[in-house]
Each structure stands twice: as C-alpha cells, then as structure tokens.
Amino acid sequence: MLVLARESRGWKQGDVARAMKDLDGAASKVSQAYVSRAESGKLTVGGDRLDLYANALLYPRELLVLDRGEVGAGAGLIHHRRKQAVAAPELRRIHAVLNLTRLQLTGLFNGVPRSIDLKIPQITVDDLFSPEEAADAVRAEWGISGGPLDSVVSILEAAGGLVLARSLVPPAPLDSGNESVPVDAVSSCTPGDDPIVLLNAGTPGDRQRFTLAHELGHMVMHAVPHPDQEKQANRFAAQLLMPARNIRSAFQGTVNLTLLMTLKEKWRVSMWALLRRAHTLGEISDWQYRTLAVEMTSLGYRTTEPNSLDPEKPAAVRAAVDWRLDHGHDVDSLASVTLLRPEEFTHLYLDSTSTLPISSIAAEVSHE
Template identity: 55%
Template sequence: MAETIGDAAVPRMLVLARESRGLTQKQLSTSMSELAGGATTSQGFVSRAEAGQLPVSGERLELYAEALGYPSSLLRTNKPEFGAGVGLVHHRKRQLTTAGDIKRIHAVLNLTRLQVRSLMADVPARTTVPIPHVEVDDLTTPADAARAVRAAIGATAGPLESAVQLLEHAGALVLSRELLTPAQVDAGTETVPVDAVSCCPAGEDPLVLLNTGTPAERQRYTLAHELGHMVMHQVPHKDQEKQANAFAAELLMPATLVRTDLSGGQLGIPRLLELKKQWNVSMWALLRRAHTLGILSDWRYRSLAVEMSTLGYRTNEPDELPPDTPAAVEAAIAWHLRHGRTIDDLAARAGLHVQEFTRLYLAASPTSTSPDLAADPVSPFPSPVRTHHDR
C-alpha cells in the first residue's frame, strides 16, 4: 500500500504513536488537556479518534502530535502495517511482560520498521545472501536448518565472530532499542524477559530490535534465536520457541565442533569462562549445550548452575564480551549525509523530531557521519561474515 499524507490524522497511526509511548488513552487525554491550558480533551475523544469516528486535523492535530512527541506529518501518513506474526516478539518469560508492554513493543517495532524503510530508500542495494527457508519436520531438525544457514553464508567451521554481521549479511537490519528493563536470568534456564523483537514482512528486509542493556553474550544468542524464526517458521506453532533455541545452539556452537571442547577434562567454571571467550557465547549457553549434548549429567548440570548462581553469574558474568555492533542502518545514514541530505531531512523521512532521530540513530554511533564509513559508493555495507578460523 502506498504511503500518502492527508490533512487529517490516520486513526491507526494515532494508536501506534500512543502505544509506542506506553500511554493509555486516559494518560494521553490528560496530557493534551494540560498542554491546551485548560481546554479539556476527554478520554472519549481519544477513543473515538482512534476508532476513526472523529476527524483529527488543524490545531487539534498539532496538539495531539505535541502530546505524543511526534511530528504531525507522521500521524497523517497512511503507512502499511503488519500484525503480531511469526517470531514477532521473542518471549523467554512471558509472565514478566504485561499486555501494555507487548502493545508498546509491537508499536515500537512497527514504527521502527517504517522509519528504517524510509531511511533505506534510494540507498545502493546491499550485498547479501538470501536467508534459506527450511521446513522442520520428522526428517529435518532445527540443527539441520542451522547447518544450512552456515553453509549458505560460507561459515562452515569455527565460532562465529559476529552474530550481527551474520544477520546483516543475510539481509536483515539490526538496531538496539529500549524494549524492557533486563531482568535476572533464572539459574541454568532460558527464562528471561524480552531480549529482542523481530519481523520478516514479505518483500522487505527482516528487522530485529535488540533490547538495550542486555549483555552482549546474551544478545548473540538472541540474534541467532530470531534468525531461527526467520529460517524455520513461516507458520506459527507451539514448538517454535524450542526449535529456535535448538537452532541458535547449533548455529553458535555446532555439536561436531563444540563437543570436543566441552568434553575435554572436568567441565567447571574456569573451563566455561575460557570457552566463553573462544565461542563468543555466555557461560550459561555453554553449560546448557553441554547438558543437551549429554556431556553433563543432570546432577552435574544442576551443581554447576547452583555454583554459578552463588558466584553472582546469573546477572553479571565475568569477562563480558565486547558489544556486537550493528552497521547496516548506520552505513545507510552515512551514505545519505555524504550525498547532501541533512539530519533534518532524514528525521523528516523517519517521521521523527530531530532530537529523537539523533538519539535513536546517531547518538550511539558518532562515526555515523564519518566520510570514511561506507566509503564504497556502490555497496556501503559490511563485508561477509567471518568465523574465527578465517583470521
């Protein structure tokens, strides 16, 4: 559906904008009343406006936009949206995530997708390897799917150097956003709140939003998990989270390679810490991998999990891995800036005020305006993914 801008607000954009700010209809109506200096805006008005029963234009539109912190042009833009589809939100402990959180996360993902699509327009196409789609059945396992991906990207052996680079090389776009405050990891399990949210709309670049504040080693596993959804899950089903975890484990720690490392001698905390730096994954991920591969007994697995928890490694593992930094969107912005567009231009494209655009797309990466970044005028994007064995 083409994007058009009319004189009045588009009801669905009113909903997305409000939910992306984590506001209820009542909270928005109160904010609008305060900004109006006494002229009351009722919750009923907001409800009817979002339902398309009342037009929002002129001064009322500007008031609406001011209360939401978006340019009024965004609220007037009729942009296509996707729903909560396969692998959209990655919940590792859903009971920690409220319905309001889910709505906000969905809205942030939708709006970020629209922003990024506008920012990537006109930029030279990236060199990518199409993500293979593998149907898991009685004969094909998630591990088979992971091996197919490794073969497709040419990373057939060794620990992956960068999960972000892998996804970007496969055509995805990765960004960090404040989704939820990271919570504690339950000892030895994968029960954490939302680490990432992703979507893979037909005909568009897949998009992954990483939860800001999540440790780098957990982000790598999360990215591999989200890639698993993109590869295997065209239709949702009850086993998809379990399958995505199995895919991620094989992608990051191939059984034929990691088994020897995990089996050499008595596996304990010092060895897990050593392997963490080698495999670029958390100690918990390695511990679980050793258990699922049958290297550790249930008793030994539980004992190590308790020991790691006692040491405080549930939330703060030693020797944190360096952050895995996204580059594709940053490179696209750098390309625009080098070709005469201003930050004001790009903010308007994205439907954001300049200050928020700068915070979301420039503040975290000062090099985004560097003339050396993305210097290739044809393909200003990251090189193919490498493994440690390539170096």
Template identity: 35%
Template sequence: MSTPKARGELLEALRLSRGLTQAQVAAATGVSQAALSKLESGHADADDDRWDQLADYLGVPATAFFDVVGSAAPARIFHRKRKTTSQTAVRKVAAELSLVRLRVEDLLGARRTTLNRHDLEGGFSTPQEVAQLVRSELGLGTEPIENLVGLLEGAGAVVLRWPLEAIQVDAVASWQDDTVPVVLVGEHVPPDRQRFTVAHELGHAVMHDGDASESQEREADAFAGEFLLPAERLGTEWPPSPSLEDLLPLKRRWGVSLPALIRRAYDADILSDDEYRKWNIFLSTTGMHRREPQPTERENPAALAAVIRDALAAGSTVDQLASRAYMYPREFEFTFLQETT
C-alpha cells in the same frame, strides 16, 4: 500521497508507541473517541488542520500524515508470554517495532535480506537442522561467529538496542511479508546473554510466525544453541576431562557464557548427567554462574547508524532525514544515531 489507511496505521502506531489510549488522545485533542477509532482504521479521514493537531500532540512533524505511504500496521512480535507483563507495554513495543521498520524503509528504500525462512514442515526437520541450514546459507560452515549482530546486519536485518525491561524480555524480533527482519535487543541484557538472545530471536524469525508458544520457545532455544555452537564441532573440540582453564579458550572462541557452554556440551551428549551436575555445582559455588571470568564483549549494532552517517557526510541534513522518518530531529538522533558503549 498518503491514503487514509496509511495515515490511520501511522496514527495508531504513534499513539501506541507513546503508550497512549484512544481516550487519552481524544481528551487532549478534542477529537471524539469514535472519530479517532475510524481514523485509525482508515474508515474515515479528517481535514488538514485536524491531522496537524494530531501530529502536534503525538510529537511528530505535521508533514508525517501527508507523506506516509508504507504500512505501520502492528508488528507480530515473538515474545514469551508472562502473566505479569502488561498488554499495553507489549503493544507499545510492537508499535515501536513497526515504526522502526517503516522508518528504515522510508529512509533507505526497500531493503533485501539474504536470510530465508524455514518452517519446521510439520515436524519433518528439527530446529538444529534449520540452524545448520541457515549457517550454511550464510557461509559459516561450522566456524565460530565472531560478531553475531554484525552478521545479521550484513545479511540485511535491522538491529537496534532498545529499552525492553518493561515487557520482561531480552529481545523481540519481527519479520513480516516482504520486509527485512527487525531485532530490538534489550538495553538491560548483559553481553554474555545478548548473543544467545539474538540467536534465539533469529530462530523465531526464521522458523515461526507470530506469538511464541512454549514449544516454540524451546525450538528457538534449540536453534540458538546449535547456531552459536554446532554440536558436532563441539564434540571435536571438547578437551578430555577438562579443567576450568581448558574451557576458557573454548568459551572465548565461541562467544558463549560458561553455563551455556556446559549446557551445550550436555545437550550434545558430551557430558554425562553426573558430569553436568558437577559442573553446575562448581559454577554456582564459585559464583561463576553470575559473574563470568573473561566476559564476552558486547556487540553493538552499527550498520544502520553507518548508513545514516554516510548520508549526512554526502550532504543530507538531519532535518531532512528525520522528516523522511516522520520524526523531529532530536528523536531521530536518539533513535538511530545513539552512541553505544
């Protein structure tokens, strides 16, 4: 049986995920804004008819508010602050992310992750060292990561493709308390950039706690570079005075873009300032900084949909699973059983 607090958190998350203000919900349902505010904070409760009415307006089954037990409190997401990004859009994504976390928990039960947090201990360890540590915890050594999304899903994280263009970020992640990390990857992100952006979010999730500052953005980038392509290993694989042809196999093997590979070699002190500049001029005059030869293939999330399909094969119905996720079947299918291309 749910509590007023759990109901209130779900109410707020649903409202924000629909991009609605309290005033809009109040006007449409006849609940006063003051009463709505108290419901959301869990400081008041309403009768069953009122909850039915709110569920109906927010497009979820009437059972949602009576069944919910877990917390849909807003997720702390890591995102680059941009002046032009609307705060409403950011709150919408944060609410969507907390709903994903709650829904996955209620669908699949409490989940475990084999990932560990490593804060930077007040500067005693570097993002590169943390990346090496996480690599070793995941049993990767210094080998290439064939499928990063698959790796994170295997470690218990939830990954979904998501519309994120409105907040001008490539991905957002959240990892709170005893839950599992959730990563939403922008549907607009090209495959070459996706691996880096997912590794960047992993860096935030492991090292940081909440809104990212500029220095934390640099730390997450440094983590991602080392995590995807360890500097020491690149040093042993970098061909002497390479041509473009020499670099293509490296790029493919490590699943990075050419500009990222060049940048990585520069950061790892393999390329001099001069060589780095020459490569960048080459990439931009040939248009390769925009159009990659032999582009990386997109990695699509698959683990969550597979578990749901297994449950369906074992006799559960979409209606049952959807109601456990406080959704109508159509929205459930769109959200968790999306066909990825």
C-alpha cells in the same frame, strides 16, 4: 495510526487527552472520550486538531495520517526472546515501537545503496527436519565453516537484516541458567520488508550473540507461528553458534568452571550456554549439570560471569545515516523521511550513547 503512535509512547488514552489539554489551554474540550472516538474512527481528526494531536504525541502530523496498511507485521509475525509473559500494555508498546521503526528505516534506506550478499532461507521444521538441521543448512548455504562465528550481527546485516538497540524493558541480570530470558529482543521478517531485530538496550554481551541467533532462528523457521517456536529457536541458536560436530570433543574431558571459561573466550557465548550445550549433547550427566549449576549460582554467575563479552556493534543503519549526511542531507531532512521530529531522530539515530526509552525521550523533548 493514532493508536500506534500512542502505544509507542506507552501512554493510555487519558494521557493523550491530558497532553492535548495542556497544549490547548484551560478551555479545551478535549477528553478521554474524544481520544477514544478518534481512535475508533468515529470522528475525523483534521486541521488544527490534528496538529494538536501530533504535538501532544510529539510526532509529525504526516505520521498520523498514514494508511494503516503501510505499517507491516501483525502480532503473529513478531517474535520475542522472553522468559515470562509481558504485560499486555508493554507488549503493545514494544510491537508499536517495532512497527514504527520499520517505517523509519524504510524512509531512511530509500535510495541508499546497499550490498546484500546473503538471503535468509525459509525452512520448515517438523518431525523429519529438526531445528539443528535448519541451523546446519543455514551455515552451508551461507558458506560458514565449522567453529565459532566471527560475528552474528555481521551475517545478519549481510543478509539484509537491520539491527538496532532500543529500550524495550528494563534490562535484567544475566540469569542465563534458565532456558529462556526476559525480553532481550524483538524481531520481524515480513515478506517484502527488511528483517529487523531490536535488541533490548543493556542486554549483557554474554547473552547477545545467542539472542541474535535465536531471532535468526525465528526468521528462518517461523514464517508461520509454531507452539514450540521458542524452544526451536533456542535449539537453532545453540547449533548455529556451537555446532555439535565441532564442539562435542571439547566436553569429553573434565567439564569444570575452568574449562567453561576457556571455551567462553573461544566460542563467545556464556558459560551457562556452554553448560547447557554439554548437557544437551549428553557429554555430562544430569548430576554433573546440576552440580555445576549450583556452583555457578553460588559464585553469582547468574548475575555476572567472569570474562564478560563485549556486545557486537550493528553497523548497517548508522552507515545509511552517515551516507545521507555525506550526500547533503541534514538532521531536519532525515527526521522528515523517518517520520520523526528532529530531537527524537537525533536521540535514536545519532546519539550512540542514548538508551532512553521512547516514552522518556518524548517526556524530555516535551519538557524542553
């Protein structure tokens, strides 16, 4: 838990040691070697030293003494929608944030009434059953008719999923001309736990629905990691959002930017996603795809597309917070059950305008 708490802040062992020394005074004997030995279990941290550790990391001491087995998914069960390899320390921070968020939500939802109408199916894809067929099976099982989905967030939440926005990495421009993108989200769907999706704060609304459908694809298809899982999740998302049998006819006339803008408003996905879909379905040639891609790039559509889409708003987590507030809980008690300090709970769960990364919140709280 000492490692997890540190990594969630994006800190190195030396950063923890310096924070502890600042609190302990000039005569402090805390060093990076002490932090290393504590994290490796070579010495026991208790009493006043545990309080010092907790104050340095800006977490309640109750978090630091949890059994590691209470913290859910390992790295193999965490999925990302990302473009290139993220630096290892950043990836560890993102995983730590996800794991601590799972602990927070477990405490928050304990005793809160919920209505879960759907179940996320587990489907194995192979040479005989494609990601597209998996997406069709999900639509059929959930009773979703053909055509655009009203809300991806809503169906995820109806299936027990919990969606939150967190600052994972600095948000990137749209850049939807590529098959994959920088870290837009991280998710996990471990047995016995609620499925969780952390959306990267600042992700363009034009890309959000595809990102959420991509993460749902991981939950459905990848209980066991697969070497082609990113491509499979993209294929699943494209079919879920733009079923071939419903959208194919839209591409059988002249496919140009005017048509893509019109279809964007109807299907609520980016023009780039629509262009790739037309190409994947064989409704435009390689030459047409490249020509339109060059035209869109020249107009700056890799950064910002016209007719931007508004992001969908998750509701389940905030509804749980509001229910607890309406039933006699205050910020201090909610911070306690989520294993956070009141200031950080307020930033993460009550301040809807906050997009600060946890490390920045920690620094701000420390300064205060």
